[in-house]
Amino acid sequence: xxxxxHMNDKEEDRFPGKHINELPDELFEKVGEDSKQDNxxxxxxxxxxxxxxxxxxxKDRLAMIGLCFVLIMAVFAIFGPMFSQYTYDGQDLNNGNxxxxxxxxxxxxxxxxxxxVRTLYGARISLLIGFVAAAINMVIGVIYGGLSGYFGGRVxxxxxxxxxxxxxxxxxxxxxxxxxxxxxxxxxxxxxLCLTSWIGTARIVRSQVVTLKHQEYxxxxxxxxxxxxxxxxxxxxxxxxxxxxxxxxxxxxxAIFSEAxxxxxxxxxxxxxxxxxxxxxxxxxxxFTQPYQMLFPALAISLTMFSxxxxxxxxxxxxxxRLKK
Amino acid sequence: MKLLQINNLxxxxxxxxxxxxxxxxxxxxVDRGESVGIVGESGSGKSVSMLSIMRLLPENAxxxxxxxxxxxxEIMDMDxxxxxxxxxxxxxxxxxxxxxxxxxxxTIGDQIMEPIRIHQKLSKSEAKKRAIEVLKMVExxxxxxxLNQYPHEFSGGxxxxxxxxxxxxxxxxxxxxxxxxxxxxxxxxxQILDLMSDLKKKGNTSIVLITHDLGVVASMxxxxxxxxxxxxxxxxxxxxxxxNPQHPYTWGLMRSMPKVTEGEKKKLIPIxxxxxxxxxxxxxxAFAARCEHAMKICTQMSPxxxxxxxxxxAACWLMHPKAAKVERGxxx
Amino acid sequence: xxxxxxxxxxxxxxxxxxxxxxxFFLMHAIPGGPFSPAEERKVPKAVMEKVQEKYGxxxxxxxQYVNYLKNLAQGDFGIxxxxxxxxxxxxxxxxxxxxxxxxxxxxxxxxxxxxxxxxTSAIKRGKWADWLSMIIATVGISIPNFVLSVxxxxxxxVVLKILPxxxxxxWQHYIxxxxxxxxxxxxxxxxxMRSSMLEVMRYDxxxxxxxxxxxxxxxxxxxxxxxxxxxxxxYLGPLVAILLxxxxxxxxxxxIPGIGRDFVSSISDRDYSVILGMTxxxxxxxxxxxxxxxxxxxxxxxxxxxxx
Numbered sequence: 001x002x003x004x005x006h007m008n009d010k011e012e013d014r015f016p017g018k019h020i021n022e023l024p025d026e027l028f029e030k031v032g033e034d035s036k037q038d039n040x041x042x043x044x045x046x047x048x049x050x051x052x053x054x055x056x057x058x059k060d061r062l063a064m065i066g067l068c069f070v071l072i073m074a075v076f077a078i079f080g081p082m083f084s085q086y087t088y089d090g091q092d093l094n095n096g097n098x099x100x101x102x103x104x105x106x107x108x109x110x111x112x113x114x115x116x117v118r119t120l121y122g123a124r125i126s127l128l129i130g131f132v133a134a135a136i137n138m139v140i141g142v143i144y145g146g147l148s149g150y151f152g153g154r155v156x157x158x159x160x161x162x163x164x165x166x167x168x169x170x171x172x173x174x175x176x177x178x179x180x181x182x183x184x185x186x187x188x189x190x191x192x193l194c195l196t197s198w199i200g201t202a203r204i205v206r207s208q209v210v211t212l213k214h215q216e217y218x219x220x221x222x223x224x225x226x227x228x229x230x231x232x233x234x235x236x237x238x239x240x241x242x243x244x245x246x247x248x249x250x251x252x253x254x255a256i257f258s259e260a261x262x263x264x265x266x267x268x269x270x271x272x273x274x275x276x277x278x279x280x281x282x283x284x285x286x287x288f289t290q291p292y293q294m295l296f297p298a299l300a301i302s303l304t305m306f307s308x309x310x311x312x313x314x315x316x317x318x319x320x321x322r323l324k325k
Numbered sequence: 326m327k328l329l330q331i332n333n334l335x336x337x338x339x340x341x342x343x344x345x346x347x348x349x350x351x352x353x354x355v356d357r358g359e360s361v362g363i364v365g366e367s368g369s370g371k372s373v374s375m376l377s378i379m380r381l382l383p384e385n386a387x388x389x390x391x392x393x394x395x396x397x398x399e400i401m402d403m404d405x406x407x408x409x410x411x412x413x414x415x416x417x418x419x420x421x422x423x424x425x426x427x428x429x430x431x432t433i434g435d436q437i438m439e440p441i442r443i444h445q446k447l448s449k450s451e452a453k454k455r456a457i458e459v460l461k462m463v464e465x466x467x468x469x470x471x472l473n474q475y476p477h478e479f480s481g482g483x484x485x486x487x488x489x490x491x492x493x494x495x496x497x498x499x500x501x502x503x504x505x506x507x508x509x510x511x512x513x514x515x516q517i518l519d520l521m522s523d524l525k526k527k528g529n530t531s532i533v534l535i536t537h538d539l540g541v542v543a544s545m546x547x548x549x550x551x552x553x554x555x556x557x558x559x560x561x562x563x564x565x566x567x568x569n570p571q572h573p574y575t576w577g578l579m580r581s582m583p584k585v586t587e588g589e590k591k592k593l594i595p596i597x598x599x600x601x602x603x604x605x606x607x608x609x610x611a612f613a614a615r616c617e618h619a620m621k622i623c624t625q626m627s628p629x630x631x632x633x634x635x636x637x638x639a640a641c642w643l644m645h646p647k648a649a650k651v652e653r654g655x656x657x
Numbered sequence: 658x659x660x661x662x663x664x665x666x667x668x669x670x671x672x673x674x675x676x677x678x679x680x681f682f683l684m685h686a687i688p689g690g691p692f693s694p695a696e697e698r699k700v701p702k703a704v705m706e707k708v709q710e711k712y713g714x715x716x717x718x719x720x721q722y723v724n725y726l727k728n729l730a731q732g733d734f735g736i737x738x739x740x741x742x743x744x745x746x747x748x749x750x751x752x753x754x755x756x757x758x759x760x761x762x763x764x765x766x767x768x769x770x771x772x773x774x775x776x777t778s779a780i781k782r783g784k785w786a787d788w789l790s791m792i793i794a795t796v797g798i799s800i801p802n803f804v805l806s807v808x809x810x811x812x813x814x815v816v817l818k819i820l821p822x823x824x825x826x827x828w829q830h831y832i833x834x835x836x837x838x839x840x841x842x843x844x845x846x847x848x849x850m851r852s853s854m855l856e857v858m859r860y861d862x863x864x865x866x867x868x869x870x871x872x873x874x875x876x877x878x879x880x881x882x883x884x885x886x887x888x889x890x891x892y893l894g895p896l897v898a899i900l901l902x903x904x905x906x907x908x909x910x911x912x913i914p915g916i917g918r919d920f921v922s923s924i925s926d927r928d929y930s931v932i933l934g935m936t937x938x939x940x941x942x943x944x945x946x947x948x949x950x951x952x953x954x955x956x957x958x959x960x961x962x963x964x965x
Contacts, residue, residue, distance in 0.1 A: 023622065023645075023647065025647055026621065027620065027621045027622035027625070027647075028620050028621070028622055028642070028645065028647045028648050028649070029620060029621050030618065030619070030620050030649070031619050031620060031621055031623075031624065164668065164672075165668075165671055165672045165675055166675075168668070168669065168672035168676075168940075168943070168944055168947060169672060169676050169898075169939075169940050169943060169944070170898035170899075170901065170902055170939075170943065172902045173676075173902075173936055173939060173940065174679075176924065176932075176936075177679070177680055177683050177684075177932075177936065178683070180683070180684075180687060180924070180927075180929075180932065181683045181686060181687055253799070257801050260801055260803070260804075261801065261803065261902075261906070264803050264906065265905065265906075265909075265921055265924060265925075266921075266924065266925045267924055267925075277803075280803060280804060280807060281803075283807075284807065284910065287807065287810065287811055287815065288815055291811050291815065294807055294811065295811075298804045298807060298808060301801065301804055302799065302800045302801075302804055305799040305800060305801065306795065306799040306800075309795065309798055309799045310795075379868060381864055381867055381868060383859075405873070409870040409871070409872060410870065411870070412867060412868050412869060412870035412871075413868060413869040413870030413871075414870055416868075417868075418865075418868040420861060420864065420865060420868075422861060425860060425861040425862065426861040426862055426864075426865045427862055427865065428862040428865070428866065428880050428883075428884070429862070429884070430883045430884055430957075431880075431883075439866075439869055439871060440869040440870055440871075443869070443870055443871065443872075444870060488865070491865070491869060
C-alpha cells in the first residue's frame with residue numbers, strides 16, 4: 001500500500017512544528033475503554049425547574065419593570081390612603097374641579113373629592129378583583145379541566161360540550177346579565193367574572209392532563225394503587241403548573257379590564273366608591289375643561305395593564321418556553 | 326471543469342448555547358452525469374452541506390468556503406436572481422419527507438407548473454403539457470386528472486413521485502436527493518429507487534444521493550462519500566469503499582447493514598455510542614470516542630486525509646505506518 | 658360538508674336556546690322589574706298594561722316562556738317598557754345598520770393594517786417594523802378601549818382640534834371611532850399573523866418553493882400567506898364579538914346612534930325587556946357569524962376532517 005500524504009498549509013496547522021512521520025510511537029498505543037467514557041458525561045450543572053424559570057424571568061427587563069410597578073402600586077393602594085388627609089368620599093364643594101396642586105396631587109372632581117386618593121382606592125378595588133377573580137377562576141378551571149381530561153370518555157364529552165355552548169357567546173353579555181340580577185357590588189362583580197373566565201384555564205389543564213396521564217409516572221402511580229384523585233392532584237396537576245400559572249397570570253388583567261368596563265357602563269362598582277372605570281366614566285363630561293380628571297385614572301389603569309401583560313409574557317417565556325411566540 | 330466543486334466548506338449554526346459546527350471543512354466534487362452517494366448517520370452534516378450549497382439554510386447559519394462552484398460559477402458570489410436560476414432550473418432538489426414538502430393548499434398541478442413557468446417562460450397551456458409529461462415520467466397514472474388534486478389526496482409514495490417530477494421538470498444538470506426514501510414504506514422505497522435509476526439512465530443529469538443506507542448507495546451510485554461529525558472520513562468509488570474500506574466508521578456502517586448472503590444469516594452489529602456534540606467538537610478524530618481501535622493520537626489530533634488511489638481517500642490514524650495492524654471488522 | 662354545516666347549526670341553536678333561557682329567567686328573577694309578581698312592580702300603569710298584554714304577565718312563568726320563544730321564532734324581540742311606543746325590532750332596525758357600518762369598516766381596517774404589520778414583523782424579525790408591531794400589539798392588548806377612546810378623543814378633538822368629536826355626519830367622523838374600535842383587533846391580528854407566519858416559514862414546503870427558484874416575494878405572499886392566514890380566519894368569529902362589546906363603549910363615547918348605545922342606555926335605564934330582546938339578538942348574531950366563519954375555514958383549508 002502506498003501512502004501519499006497530501007499536505008497543504010491548512011493541514012500543517014494541525015501538527016504545529018511536527019512532520020507527520022515524526023510523531024512519537026506512544027501516541028499510537030491503543031487507549032483503554034475507561035479513558036473513552038468522558039463523552040458520556042453531562043457537563044452542564046443541573047438546575048431545578050424553578051431556578052431555571054426565575055433565571056429566565058429575571059433577564060426579561062420589561063417583565064421585571066412590570067413586576068416592580070405592580071408591587072409599588074399594591075403598596076400604595078394598601079397604605080397610601082392611610083397617610084392622606086382626604087377620603088375617597090369626602091366632598092368639599094368649595095374646592096370642586098381644582099387642577100393638580102400640592103394640596104391635591106391629581107386635582108379634585110366636581111364634588112371636590114381628591115382624585116389621587118380616589119385613584120388609589122380604584123387601585124385597591126382593581127387589584128383585589130383582579131387577583132381574587134384569577135384565583136377563583138384558577139381553582140374552578142383546574143378542577144373542571146382536570147376531571148374532564150383525567151376521566152375522559154363520556155365525562156369529558158359532556159363537560160366539553162358545556163364549554164362549547166358557553167363559549168359561543170361573548171362572556172361580557174353573561175356578565176352584564178348577572179350584574180343586572182345581582183346588583184352593583186364587589187361580590188357580584190367577582191361572581192359574574194367567575195362565570196365563564198375559567199374556560200380558558202380548564203381547556204389548558206384538560207389538554208395537559210390528557211397528554212400527561214399516559215406518561216410512565218402516572219401509570220406507575222396507578223400500578224401501586226393510588227386513587228384517581230390522588231394521581232390527578234398529586235402527580236398530573238403539579239406537572240402542568242407552568243401553563244396553568246401562565247394562563248392565570250393573563251386572567252388578572254382581563255378581570256381588571258372587565259371590572260373597569262362594567263363600572264364604565266354604570267353597572268359595576270356603586271357610587272361613591274371609586275373604581276378606575278367609574279373615574280374615567282365620570283370624567284367624560286368634563287374632558288374639555290378638566291382633562292386631568294380623566295388622565296390620571298386612565299394612566300393608572302393603562303400602566304397596570306401594561307405591567308400585568310409584561311409579567312404574563314415574561315412568565316410564559318420563563319415557565320413554558322414551548323409557548324414562546 | 327467539474328459540475329460541482331466544493332473546497333473546505335464550513336457551515337456553522339449560531340444558537341443560544343453557542344455555535345454548532347455542523348459541517349467542518351469538507352471538500353469534494355461531482356462530475357457531469359455521475360451519481361455520488363453521501364452516507365452518514367443523522368447529524369453527520371450530509372443534509373446541511375447540500376442545503377449550504379443551495380443556500381437554503383435558516384438565517385442563523387453561516388456558510389464559509391474556499392471555493393463553491395457550480396458549472397464554473399462561484400455560488401457564494403451569486404445574487405438573488407442567479408440563485409433563483411440555480412434553484413429549480415440548474416439544480417433540482419428532492420426532500421426527505423414528501424408529506425410536508427408539498428404545500429397543502431395548492432393543487433399538484435400548480436406546484437409542478439410553478440418552476441416550469443418561472444424558468445422556461447412557457448404559457449399556461451404549454452406548462453400544463455410539460456407537467457403532464459413529467460408526471461408520466463414519474464409513472465403517475467392518469468396525470469391529467471391528478472393535476473387538479475391536492476397533496477392530501479396522494480399517498481406518501483405518490484407525493485414523492487410528485488416531488489421528483491417537480492425536481493426534474495426543468496431538466497436540471499444536478500439532482501440532489503436528500504434521503505428520498507427514508508420516510509416511505511419499504512415496498513415504496515424500492516419503487517422510488519427504481520424510478521430514480523431509470524431517470525438517471527435516460528438523462529444526463531448528475532445525482533447527489535444523501536442517505537444513511539449503504540445498500541441504497543451501492544445500487545445507485547458510482548462514488549461514495551462517508552461523512553461523520555461534520556467531516557468526510559472516507560471517499561471513493563463504490564467498488565473501493567465496499568471492497569477496501571479504510572475507516573472504522575465505514576466498517577461499522579457495513580456491519581450494521583443487513584445482507585442476504587446465500588443461506589447463511591449474519592448478525593447485524595450496531596455502532597455503540599452516539600455522535601459527537603458539534604457544539605464543542607472533540608479535539609482529535611470525531612469518531613475516536615466510539616472507535617474500538619482508538620489510539621492515543623486519535624483523541625489528540627485530527628487525522629490527515631490520505632489518498633490510496635486517484636479516487637480513494639480516507640482520514641484515519643490506523644493508516645499511519647506506526648499504527649498497529651488491526652483486523653477489518655467488515656466481516657465479509 | 659353538508660353534515661358539518663348542519664352540526665354547526667344545531668350547536669348554534671343550542672347555544673342560542675341556553676342564552677335565551679338564562680336571560681329570560683334572570684330578567685324574571687330581578688326584584689322590582691316588570692316581570693316580577695304584580696305587587697313588587699314599580700312601573701307606571703300605562704306601561705304595565707302594554708307589557709302585560711305583550712308578555713301575558715298573569716300567566717304562569719313557563720307559559721310566558723313558551724310564548725316568548727314563539728314570538729322569537731317569528732322574529733319578534735319584544736317591546737320596551739320605558740318608551741311605550743318603541744319595539745326592540747324598531748331599535749334594531751334603526752341602530753343595527755349604523756353599528757354594522759362602523760363595525761364593518763373597523764374589520765376591514767383591522768385586517769388591512771394587522772395582516773401586513775404581522776407579516777412585515779415576521780419577515781423583518783428584530784427590525785423596526787417588528788418593534789412597531791410589538792408596540793402596537795402591547796398597547797392594543799393592554800389599554801382598555803374606553804381609555805384609548807377617551808385619550809384619542811382628548812388628543813385629536815380637544816388638543817389638536819383636527820377631528821370632529823360626536824355623531825357620524827361626515828367621513829371625518831368615522832376616523833376616531835373606527836380607529837378605537839379597530840385598535841385592539843389590529844394588535845391581536847398582527848400578533849397572530851406574526852407567530853403564524855414565523856411558524857409557516859419554517860415548514861418544509863417553503864424550502865421546496867425556494868428550491869424551485871420561486872421569488873422570495875412570491876414565497877411569502879403566495880406559499881406562506883395562504884397557510885399562515887388560516888388562524889386569522891378562525892379569529893374572525895371572536896373578532897365579531899370583540900367589536901360588538903367594543904361598540905358599547907365607542908358608540909357611547911362618540912354619540913353614535915347604533916345598537917351598542919341603545920343597549921348601554923337600556924342597561925342604565927334598567928329597561929329589562931329591551932335588555933332581554935337585545936341580548937338574544939346579539940347572541941343570535943354572534944352565533945350566525947361563528948357558523949359562517951367555520952364554513953369559510955372549511956372551504957379555505959380542505960384538509961380539515963369536516964365530519965369530525
